[in-house]
Amino acid sequence: MRALILSLALASLLPLTASAADSTSARRYGTSEALSVQNARLGEVLMVRSVDIKSDKRLNAGSAIGAAVGYGAALEVKGDYRSAARIAAGTIGGMAGTAIQNGMSSRRGVEVYVRALESGKVIAIVQVDDLPIRTGEKVFLTGRGSKTRVVPVEGQR
Structure with missing residues (x-):
């Protein structure tokens, strides 16, 4: 249960990470550009x-968050296929997280x-x-x- 709560908390950060990386705006400057x-x-x-x-990034914060959410959700799986379920859910979650963040950063x-x-x-x-x-x-x-x-x-x- 704790893993599921942690996974959902990480997933809620996804919109913040998508907009934080935007450096293509004529109105927004990075801290390294300020006062220079x-x-x-x-x-x-x-x-x-x-x-x-x-976005043209293959890996981003969405990948890590999605993998954590997928892995956390699979922690509830019991039995012989527990390890396989964790790996599969982590991989699928990572791919989904990447797709979501790339879509949000368009x-x-x-x-x-x-x-x-x-x-x-x-x-x-x-x-x-x-x-x-x-x-x-x-x-x-x-x-x-x-x-x-x-x-x-x-x-x-």
Whole structure:
């Protein structure tokens, strides 16, 4: 009974772990990015198209939580097949947990094509669709290295 309660408690954490890992938002920054200098350059949006952003991780917190839930549920099995039931339930639970978390971490996104005004270089950035970005508007490209966000310039509309 204790194992079942623990398994259910772990399963309740699944939605929290799915959203905690989101680093594709133009509005959300990680602690390593806070109070650090970000490069910013001005650009013009050439095109915006809708995309789906899905997790590409094979293993995640959902895997571990699902395996624990499955194993915990199988602890009640008695008899000759107890070990096999625990292994099977843990494996199935892990697979189900991965599928659930990957499904929960799916987001609506946008692929934004921007021409940097200084260099003329065209780049494409995919991010969560959490800021209104339109073709023809001026934007800032902010970030460092491989993490760059598209942020509309305030007061254009």
